[in-house]
Amino acid sequence: MNVARSFNNWRKYRQTIAELGRMTTRELRDLGIDRADIQSIARASVAR
8 A cells, every 4th residue: 555545544534533523422323323433434434
């Protein structure tokens, strides 16, 4: 994996965490997401 792709993956991971972190617990629950799952969801978003 090259440096640019690694950086883009890291940026996408951090953006996903930030976006989900701004949501209220109720909003997350409506989506079927627990706050404890945010990091694993962010990792999965990079793996796609």
